[in-house]
Amino acid sequence: MTLAIDGGTPIHDGVWPTWPPAVDDEQRRLVNEVLESGLWGSNTGALSEQFAQRFAQVHGASRGVNVTNGTIALFIALRAAGVGPGDEVIVPAYTFVACATSVLLLGATPVIADVDPDHLHLSAETIEAALSDRTRAIMVVHLAGSPAPMTEILELASNRDLVVIEDSAQAHGAHYRGRPVGSIGNLGTFSFQSSKAMTAGEGGLIVTNDHALADTVWSLCNVGRELGGAWYHHASIGWNLRTTEFQAAILLPWIDRLEGEIAVREEFVSTFSTSLDEAGTDAVIVADPKGTTRNSRHLMMIRLGLGVERSYNREWVARALDAEGVSVDLGYPSLGGLEALQSGARVMPTPRLDRVAESILWIRQSMLMAGAAGGERSAAAFAKVLADPRAWSNT
Ligand SMILES: *Cc1c(COP(=O)(O)O)cnc(C)c1O
Numbered sequence: 001m002t003l004a005i006d007g008g009t010p011i012h013d014g015v016w017p018t019w020p021p022a023v024d025d026e027q028r029r030l031v032n033e034v035l036e037s038g039l040w041g042s043n044t045g046a047l048s049e050q051f052a053q054r055f056a057q058v059h060g061a062s063r064g065v066n067v068t069n070g071t072i073a074l075f076i077a078l079r080a081a082g083v084g085p086g087d088e089v090i091v092p093a094y095t096f097v098a099c100a101t102s103v104l105l106l107g108a109t110p111v112i113a114d115v116d117p118d119h120l121h122l123s124a125e126t127i128e129a130a131l132s133d134r135t136r137a138i139m140v141v142h143l144a145g146s147p148a149p150m151t152e153i154l155e156l157a158s159n160r161d162l163v164v165i166e167d168s169a170q171a172h173g174a175h176y177r178g179r180p181v182g183s184i185g186n187l188g189t190f191s192f193q194s195s196k197a198m199t200a201g202e203g204g205l206i207v208t209n210d211h212a213l214a215d216t217v218w219s220l221c222n223v224g225r226e227l228g229g230a231w232y233h234h235a236s237i238g239w240n241l242r243t244t245e246f247q248a249a250i251l252l253p254w255i256d257r258l259e260g261e262i263a264v265r266e267e268f269v270s271t272f273s274t275s276l277d278e279a280g281t282d283a284v285i286v287a288d289p290k291g292t293t294r295n296s297r298h299l300m301m302i303r304l305g306l307g308v309e310r311s312y313n314r315e316w317v318a319r320a321l322d323a324e325g326v327s328v329d330l331g332y333p334s335l336g337g338l339e340a341l342q343s344g345a346r347v348m349p350t351p352r353l354d355r356v357a358e359s360i361l362w363i364r365q366s367m368l369m370a371g372a373a374g375g376e377r378s379a380a381a382f383a384k385v386l387a388d389p390r391a392w393s394n395t
Helices: 023-036 049-060 070-080 096-105 124-130 149-159 211-221 247-252 258-279 314-323 351-359 372-388
Strands: 064-066 088-092 109-113 134-143 162-167 187-191 204-208 284-286 292-294 302-304 360-363
Touching: 023 247, 049 064, 049 204, 064 070, 064 162, 064 211, 070 134, 070 187, 070 204, 070 211, 088 096, 088 124, 096 109, 096 134, 096 149, 109 124, 124 149, 124 204, 187 258, 187 372, 204 211, 258 284, 258 302, 258 372, 302 351, 314 360, 314 372, 351 360
Parallel strands: 088 109, 088 134, 134 162, 162 187
Antiparallel strands: 064 204, 187 204, 284 302, 302 360
């Protein structure tokens, strides 16, 4: 079979579902209702509050507070938990830059820790290696929809009296040991930025089961006001980090669609996995930690060259897959290598991540929405491309 990169016929026409998915009638109705009502701000209309509480409830939390975006949600969650200048917060080396910049915004120090090479999350072992007497909090990231190994992390955190923030920006609807992510640690944060599993273009949310923390979060997002207090009474320093009713109008109906969309992406992944196995390709889907009861499949992370001595030429593989109509991403560079973070962060050695980082490829959520048929075609493209000797870097 001639590869498409050499002029052969592509496996797929390259037309994949768009993201966000088509707007539904309820979203259209609510957006229009907000528009006509003139109640555009969350402090005037009722939808934002309704959305925050329903979203929190679905994620196992008693309280939810809307906030401008997922980056600021991390900043506010840490601030509410009392993290400040001089404190250290442990963050994983394989994640989005906001995990470190949100800590820097507090005047605190992000400590960039290694990740487990099998599932790419922080583990008790990699956190342990990064601890100091200044450690105040651990920021776990439920990466690509895959919950972090919370049992071992919570045990370590409780032994050392550390705060646990769950960055759930990529894990709307994911479950760990039957519990929704976001409500397992002290505070959970979500994002509704364009690329996420639920989106209003931008947006964020903080959930918790701790009422005192929820009140503090609300106050920080509402210029230091107290919940139920007077408009010009500012009990503490806070900011205006509110969202609009338009965002809630788009997001509220989405809560009921989330499970169905996760199921479609799961079909892509399971079909991809089976087809790849049948083709005998030496690539695997990155494993979930023990205790995962539902990966929400935000992205599919694939690892090339598992268990062999040689390694793949990842850039060539990505180009060849693209020609076959199956676009992939190369994923995150190691956070500790980012120039901009060098002066403010404490960077731990990351031998585990370094071993595997160059062999990771991502398939994005919009493609996963093509379900079983998309998974089958994508696996066919992988099998075709990986059978070529040019896929190997030492040939
Ligand atoms: C997207 C994302 C964020 C930041 O969310 P924004 O809404 O874009 O600010 C934080 N952490 C992770 C892991 C993310 O994927």
